[in-house]
Amino acid sequence: xxxxxxxxxxxxxIAIVTVALGGCTVGSTASGPxxxxxxxxxxxxxxPASTPVxxxxxxxxxxxxxxxxxxxxxxxTTTPVAACPADPTAVDCDLQHRIAATNSYIDSRPGTVGYVxxxxxxxxxxxxxxxxxxxxxxxxxxxxxVVDLFxxxxxxxxxxxxxxxxxxxxxxxxxxxxxxxxLWFRYxxxxxxxxxxxxxxxxxxxxxxxxGFSKFFPYWGFQKCxxxxxxxxxHYVLTELDPADRAYIVDQLQNVGTIQQWGVWGAGSAxxxxxxxxxxxxxxxxxxxxxxxxxxxxxxxxxxxNSLNGEGGYDDGVATDSHVAxxxxxxx
Numbered sequence: 001x002x003x004x005x006x007x008x009x010x011x012x013x014i015a016i017v018t019v020a021l022g023g024c025t026v027g028s029t030a031s032g033p034x035x036x037x038x039x040x041x042x043x044x045x046x047x048p049a050s051t052p053v054x055x056x057x058x059x060x061x062x063x064x065x066x067x068x069x070x071x072x073x074x075x076x077t078t079t080p081v082a083a084c085p086a087d088p089t090a091v092d093c094d095l096q097h098r099i100a101a102t103n104s105y106i107d108s109r110p111g112t113v114g115y116v117x118x119x120x121x122x123x124x125x126x127x128x129x130x131x132x133x134x135x136x137x138x139x140x141x142x143x144x145x146v147v148d149l150f151x152x153x154x155x156x157x158x159x160x161x162x163x164x165x166x167x168x169x170x171x172x173x174x175x176x177x178x179x180x181x182x183l184w185f186r187y188x189x190x191x192x193x194x195x196x197x198x199x200x201x202x203x204x205x206x207x208x209x210x211x212g213f214s215k216f217f218p219y220w221g222f223q224k225c226x227x228x229x230x231x232x233x234x235h236y237v238l239t240e241l242d243p244a245d246r247a248y249i250v251d252q253l254q255n256v257g258t259i260q261q262w263g264v265w266g267a268g269s270a271x272x273x274x275x276x277x278x279x280x281x282x283x284x285x286x287x288x289x290x291x292x293x294x295x296x297x298x299x300x301x302x303x304x305x306n307s308l309n310g311e312g313g314y315d316d317g318v319a320t321d322s323h324v325a326x327x328x329x330x331x332x
Contacts, residue, residue: 091117091124095328099126102327109320110312111285115304116231117328120238127228134206134224135305136287138278139175141207141220143249143291144233145183146172148198150245158187172252174259175277177221184220192218202240203232221280230291230303238298250274253292263290264302266322267329271295279317285310288317294329302328 091099095117106113106128114130146168152158160168164186167179188194196218199207207225209218237249253274256265264275275292286308293301304324306317 091119091126092122094332095119095124095126098328102324103128105323105327106320110316111306111308111320113304113306113320113324114227115302115324116227118231118235118301119299120235120301121299125231127231130305131227131231132206133305133307134208134226135289135307136280136282137207137223137225138280138282138287138289139177139180140230140276140278140289140291141223141225142171142175142180142278143237143276144199144202144204144207145180145195145220146249147202147233147237147241147245148195149183149187150242151198151201152187154242154245169252172249172256172276174257180220185216188216188218192216195220196223202236204229205232225305227303227305230289230305231301234291234293234301234303238293238301250293250298262318263288263304263321264292264294264325264329265290266325267294267300267302268326268331271300271329271332273325273329274298279314281314286312286314286317288314288321290321290325294325295332300329300332 090096099117102115112130112133113128114133114135115128116125116131118125149158149160149164149168153160164183167176167183170176170179171183184195196207196209204225206229207223210222210224211217213219213222237246241249253276254272256275256277260275260277263277265273267273271294273292273294275290278287278289280287284307288306288308289304291301291303293299302325304321306321308317
């Protein structure tokens with residue numbers, strides 16, 4: 001409510017002033033604040049004086065009253081704002097716009113791309129239409145291997161050596177295949193199933209080893225999973241894994257070698273990203289995958305799986321994955 005304060009009359013004031021107060025009320029809507037308009041003028045009308053009578057021979061002057069314009073009521077204009085989702089578990093408005101732009105970009109790119117974006121602060125997540133499609137894991141499965149080796153070591157079922165730990169670091173830093181082979185053959189067990197028996201514990205419930213490509217079965221290099229699997233895996237790393245092991249993995253993923261500085265890395269250095277990438281030319285063409293995190297305290301996780309289907313090569317896949325991360329996470 002607007003308030004007007006009256007001033008006390010002074011001794012010099014003799015004329016009586018009639019004050020006209022004009023005002024208007026502007027209605028409000030539920031989505032915006034109420035506007036208050038202050039009257040534009042307080043008009044004082046003086047008491048008219050006597051008009052002298054002119055001589056008979058003189059022309060009577062004509063007087064024109066001044067024209068006054070009434071105050072104009074201001075018009076309220078509002079800019080439409082995209083509605084936020086009513087569902088509290090949905091991603092926020094900014095991410096919805098980013099997702100729309102990302103999906104439009106993906107439609108213009110070769111191959112098939114599935115991804116899952118998660119906000120660990122709000123619990124909201126987005127699963128693209130291809131998030132449940134199985135794709136060759138390539139080297140992203142090495143992250144699951146590290147999680148399993150640390151878990152078994154902490155449980156006392158295996159004892160990691162200095163050599164083992166060096167090979168773990170090599171797998172994470174440069175995605176070294178020889179290190180992965182050594183650890184897989186050493187710790188897969190007599191039936192070769194030790195890793196695969198444990199992977200579902202870390203969220204990889206749709207992971208499947210594919211037979212017919214290696215004498216040693218199952219083998220880390222020939223397995224398929226979904227973006228949903230990788231989303232659950234990175235979520236497990238950041239929420240369920242032993243704190244010391246989690247800190248080690250986060251540090252390693254934030255300091256990967258240049259060979260892995262793409263994919264989720266595309267979020268930009270300001271977002272402090274970390275990722276484990278995977279790439280290989282498989283039956284059906286190149287697959288280019290990336291799983292990791294970005295933002296303060298690893299707030300956002302992103303899992304991308306890109307099957308080129310013979311429509312493009314390594315460079316195409318790397319460019320797609322990196323730009324997806326940029327569109328979704330840069331500047332968040």
